[in-house]
Amino acid sequence: MIFGSDNMLGASQQVLDAIVRANVGLAASYGADDWCAQATARIADVFECPVEVFYVSTGTVANSLALSALVPPWGSVLCHHQAHIVNDESSAPELFSGGARLSPIVDASGKLGPAALAQALATAPHPPHNVVPRALSLTQATECGLVYTPAEVSALAKLAHDNDLYVHMDGARFANAVASLGCSPAESTWRAGVDVLCLGASKNGALMAEAIVFFDPALAEDFAFRVKRAGQMAAKGRLFGAQFCGWLDNDHWLDLARHANGKARELSAALAAVPGVEVVWPVDANEVFVTMPTALATRLRAAGGVFYDWHPSALPAGRVLGADDSFVRLVCGFGTESAQIDALLQAAA
Amino acid sequence: MIFGSDNMLGASQQVLDAIVRANVGLAASYGADDWCAQATARIADVFECPVEVFYVSTGTVANSLALSALVPPWGSVLCHHQAHIVNDESSAPELFSGGARLSPIVDASGKLGPAALAQALATAPHPPHNVVPRALSLTQATECGLVYTPAEVSALAKLAHDNDLYVHMDGARFANAVASLGCSPAESTWRAGVDVLCLGASKNGALMAEAIVFFDPALAEDFAFRVKRAGQMAAKGRLFGAQFCGWLDNDHWLDLARHANGKARELSAALAAVPGVEVVWPVDANEVFVTMPTALATRLRAAGGVFYDWHPSALPAGRVLGADDSFVRLVCGFGTESAQIDALLQAAA
């Protein structure tokens, strides 16, 4: 009955096996090992294009470093008002960018729409007095558990590029999005205009491994300096390389994501049938957002249920939380089993 | 014949086993798991005192973050001119400290002596015009492979504290130093005046695990913010906790270090017997620094020997490198075997 976060599981067996295999023998340090080389080659295969890839230990540092390559210290990053980079990464983006600014755009639809983006871009900045928007950051899947279609990414990216902004994608749950869309990784990224993808594996089967994937090598020119200076040039880089190899092999990453997504849909359907529970966002990926009587939430937790209260600001437009209601998030992972869902439902009964 | 660095090996079996064991099941994220709690308890045991511990992925970020808690952005850190923080960590110390300064002190004895430190402290700063020294950083074992005795640390720390400087220890090879000294971890750190220790496991048996150990909890007050903001609050912190548990269990860390140190002495003795080779620094820990004819170095490498040319600035006082000579470093690790040493010697013959 643990639905707290998809980061509460360890690594999948296939990823763990890769770590164990990679542990043997001597290897070049600082990412110059064969495992990293292989991982990068596989990422290029998966995305069907040449890529520059850098491996880091957390999503926070992946996003912050990637953005630091896109915006100068006097620039700003446009993003959805629920973006993880705004709400959950302290001021890491400011640290690594040398003091650039995040400019959240309110869009109560659970993702960023072209209208809201266009409005944010409508007022031309008055340089050098204002910060100047230089990047758009999209989260895929979004913090409300929604997924941008390739066409949606494309429309947003076009607007961004037309205004001299680069496009960054926070792909902490990119696997879940791709599994949900059924499209190719290329279609939902560079073919739709994404310049840099933070490809997260930690939430979906790895222990600690994130890849920053540059589709435009020019943007990566000085990036090794940024990685080193961030204290992210790991001595034994093979730990990262091995995890990505294990994760990508035989579409393992998508299998894991499909499992998590399926369980989330299952959980959502089951919860929707519980009196007093309302599912507030479509379940595109592996997260379920519901309102429920606070009394019920308390009961579920007493029975061992683990899930987080969520920010009311993440409710759909116009939705007001009742005084006796709670807004909560439940997340399914690659290891979530139907038995856990059944147990939760029983406790709710 | 690989003596390039002690970071070219993977994890020891005991550490790897701990990772595999810790991988099972659900655990609280962001370092709130049992493995981290156990690791911290063991570190407290090892150092015989209460400690505040934070786990991070690299030595660079460990040092930089620790120093950021000791000096304000207008402060400076005094250190030996060969210090890793000065020579090998890009400007990470500046990044994480918000722009504080490193002030290297030249001491050609291979470690920092009280005379050189006293001289550096003799000129009172003229605040706010100058940067103000606020921390002393010592590397244990030093970058020349020497070890500070507790008495030496104590003398330096007293000078530092008398001048309102905190004392930081870069312990990337702390295990090797303790194994060499035969003293207790406490004696060579807080009992000698060290305020914060960066306890490195990655070079000596772990895959990717460094601990920042505060002996003065007051200094750690806001440190969780620094860790988060550095992108180092790992979602699955158990990876760090497990490695430290495996590493510390049954003095495993000291066994590994003793092995490496012993092999380094063996290598040093063997090389000293080769005509034209001179060992330039005592082998206190697991590093061997020698000069040799460049022709010999070339021959050894052709035969498969791996070791790095080293900075002439790391030679002892007055030692000038001959035009046909090379100054090289050879490092032994927990996995170095005598057979490798023999092979190198044969190639040298």
Added chain:
Amino acid sequence: MIFGSDNMLGASQQVLDAIVRANVGLAASYGADDWCAQATARIADVFECPVEVFYVSTGTVANSLALSALVPPWGSVLCHHQAHIVNDESSAPELFSGGARLSPIVDASGKLGPAALAQALATAPHPPHNVVPRALSLTQATECGLVYTPAEVSALAKLAHDNDLYVHMDGARFANAVASLGCSPAESTWRAGVDVLCLGASKNGALMAEAIVFFDPALAEDFAFRVKRAGQMAAKGRLFGAQFCGWLDNDHWLDLARHANGKARELSAALAAVPGVEVVWPVDANEVFVTMPTALATRLRAAGGVFYDWHPSALPAGRVLGADDSFVRLVCGFGTESAQIDALLQAAA
């Protein structure tokens, strides 16, 4: 017909005379001169309390430096969504604070109200994952030309202090506010809970002089380092001291502000009578915000009128700008004469 900004005039005669007088002879450098000492004594008199004062060259650096003393790099500053620190000071606040964040609060009433502030404070931060609000910044007079009463400041400051936030006041037009309120400088600042005031003289009679006034000396402890490090420890600090002496002498600063405020009211009344012109904010200080047919704005400019188009986001709640209308700001200064207003009105006729 120049109503572009109150910074388009030079210094008042009294301020200029002080500069000329202070220019004579030798004086201690870096702010240790008699003029700075006298200026600080006068500021203490004006505010009826002990103060720590630092002089800098611009409002941007005054605000940014003051805030840097109040919030750590992982903290945030709450402010009105029209605040100058958000919209017109590039990312200087991020630079000087080491990467802290500005969190604008939308309040369409032209100033920040307690309800909006309370709502922003309602969601407790989840440290260390989120940035933590540590300061409230109020602009007096506001960017919409309104003035906070002492009671309003007091209510906001109480909310702030109750939540462990310091209170900063951007007083670029503080003189105009005090002249408008008719209260004492003390009443509208520290007696109402303001911890630090940026007292701007440049917009109201000085050439280049801003004072950072700490009412709580503990907050100023390391501030000289911040000033020096910002490149603001002027060699010939007497330039700042002299301007403040001239500006404060015999309530000159309030006379200048009263003049500017009076002309603004005069201008506002005159414009309100022009068909098609609507004054959108009460004229509490020296700024007039109006909507007018774009054709009229064009005609006025052709006749020599200088004033800026203003951000539609600064319109009152619910006010939508007509397609053929312009939203403009007109500012009166200490040198504005009725003749200029008459000329503008004639052009409008």
Added chain:
Amino acid sequence: MIFGSDNMLGASQQVLDAIVRANVGLAASYGADDWCAQATARIADVFECPVEVFYVSTGTVANSLALSALVPPWGSVLCHHQAHIVNDESSAPELFSGGARLSPIVDASGKLGPAALAQALATAPHPPHNVVPRALSLTQATECGLVYTPAEVSALAKLAHDNDLYVHMDGARFANAVASLGCSPAESTWRAGVDVLCLGASKNGALMAEAIVFFDPALAEDFAFRVKRAGQMAAKGRLFGAQFCGWLDNDHWLDLARHANGKARELSAALAAVPGVEVVWPVDANEVFVTMPTALATRLRAAGGVFYDWHPSALPAGRVLGADDSFVRLVCGFGTESAQIDALLQAAA
């Protein structure tokens, strides 16, 4: 008898007159005024080339901002170990550069020589592990009161450029150097390879005015953002423009510098004749460095003499200060009169 610093005087009459004249009337703000435009045109004339010029309030911010345009945050600035940027500007260079590093080069000759620079450049950096030298900073006149000839600048600049370093000149006393050399401003700057000059007026006749002069416009591309973000985009920029106009008119700046240099030579000659006094550096510009019995220094100060004790590290190579001796600096300015020198000499008698 005030020889403390050339910043203890106010503005020259001609500069003050320019300020008074420029104070009249309305002018565009933020440096878009006619006075700034004229000043920039004059600087272009003086240097016989197109220039991009930015005006700021102090030498510290001028140097720091200029360097920030030349080196990335992972780069370093090579400079003489006595450089003002290292010793007297706190960590402002780190602040404005986002954490780049200063790498002082010890050269006991009172200026940086090509041999010392070549040695510093001899060890190729090992990117991204090390900081990478990207700029050379020269001070003209140097902190020991010496002047680089155009040929010397040229030799150093060639070395720098050959190693992909830009050349910055800290010209806080550039006027004194040019007056001393008798060469053209162009010869000692861009024709010798200088890329950016910080042209200081504050120490030599202005009240508060420094110009950052880019000889390569490409380097200035984003510089307005840096100026704004540093809080240096002064609302009433005409204050800077006017001072430079007054300062440059009719070679006034060189007249002032020639006067100061002449008085320094006069003072030096007079002091050299005093028993026990030794002039330790040639007097190329307006600074005199001497050793004298501490008893004499005390006597001179008791009689009203003002001059600073200086850092022993600024003594010529091999010179050791006697236990009873003091090393002091005396500075002459545009207002220094022979009567003051005579008075000092009398006190010394």
